[in-house]
Amino acid sequence: MPLVAALALATPLKAQEAGISVELNAQEQVEAGCKLSFLARNGLDGDIAKAVYETVLFDGNGQVERLTLFDFGTLPAGKPRLRQFVVPGLQCEALGQILINGASTCEAGELGAAACLQGLTLNSRTDVEMMG
Template sequence: MELNKFEDVESGCRSFFLFRNQTETVFAAFEMSLAILDKGGVIDRLLTIDAAPLPAERTTLKLFEIPEIGCADIGEVLLHDITACAPQNEAELDCFPLIDLSSKTSAPLVK
């Protein structure tokens, strides 16, 4: 999962995420909780975002709005939890250990 770009918008900051599913599995559910930290390292807010579906062996672009904060004010994005992760037609599983994180923005994306 890569935080690829930030873009200031009227309502806050738009974030562009790339999800690189290099498995042969389609993920029908993929929901995560992100903590947005300001430049001082203080948690500004928690966001729950739904990135599903994630097709097998594909890179998918997903855009999410981070309301009421400018992009330049974001110091770090923490993957707090993966609240739902389920392959298509299968039971939920713990995807946290499977995720590699990177960021091309000024704010690191960390576990």
């Protein structure tokens, strides 16, 4: 019976890994603006040649601060990638939420154009909430 329970638990974990995960790992105030560091992981069966996400930044009151595009570039299967973006003129402490609104560009070969949003999971190691 314990083996059956272990097998039942293994299935959901595998399902969570099959997809794209994006974590807001850090934010740092720099002279030009707010530098956001994202850790992206591709848990799909193939590489993504180019992933560009339409991203909405909200202030601490939930109001839209700006709509922008974050180019995550290549996301190889099974390998984490750190991507950093400096948002000009933004004060990091004013940032309240980040919404991944969709994929503006997704070049994923045989995986198809929907691959960049397939199983998308969002996390944050900061006080800024990630939504999608």
